[in-house]
Amino acid sequence: MGIQITPSILTADFADLRAELARIPSADWVHVDVMDNHFVPNLTFGPTMVEALTNATPLPIDAHLMITDADRNAAAYVEAGARSVTFHVEAAAAPVRLAREIRKQGARASMALKPATPIDPYEDLLAELDMVLIMTVEPGFGGQTFLDLCLPKIRRARELMDKHGVETWLQVDGGVSLETIERCAEAGADVFVAGSAVFDAHDPDAMVAALREKVADARD
Secondary structure, rough: OEEEEEEHHHHOOHHHHHHHOOOOOOOOOOOEEEEEOOOOOEEEHHHHHHHHOOOOOOOOOEEEEOOOHHHHHHHHHOOOOOEEEEHHHHHOHHHHHHHHHHHHOOOOOEEEOOOOOOOHHHHHHHHHEEEEEOOOOOOOOOOOOHHHHHHHHHHHHHHHHHHOOOOOEEEEEEOOOOOOOOHHHHHHOEEEEEEHHHHOOOOOHHHHHHHHHHHHHHHO
């Protein structure tokens, strides 16, 4: 698959998100971090905001649910217009059933893992997923420093995907920047979430292009 750059709006200007989204026309997705102040110590968006964002941009919405009881709440984000919905395996009681329900509703189903959560116990779930998200910071806040200790897990996830011949995407999120994205690509990631690196840049869309070029260089 091709390189996909997915800016996270967590560090964008919340007062004018429509204008912020207009600054990244070449992005592949818009990453929306949904936090409930229970699963993570922060509170952000809900389904109503996701619905508003789908009306504010032609870019598809990638909803990352950092919430408890994902099994019960994920469907609301598909109904709100998210094209991809990510649940944390640590917050899902029945991840296979949840992934199937998300897919049945017409969205891509993704499973996220915190830095300390290993990928191997979920090897048999890969065929049920459209994407796996490896967190490269502790979820909850933007602008954190990339954790290099997550690189072996990215490599292992790619090995397992190749072993089973699945077309599951491998996403990384947390501290992704011009300084770290090549290491993620070399480890096997193909979808990259970048928040502050994009929206703190003078020209966010130029930064999207620069990140994409870094990945292309790493693949050569």
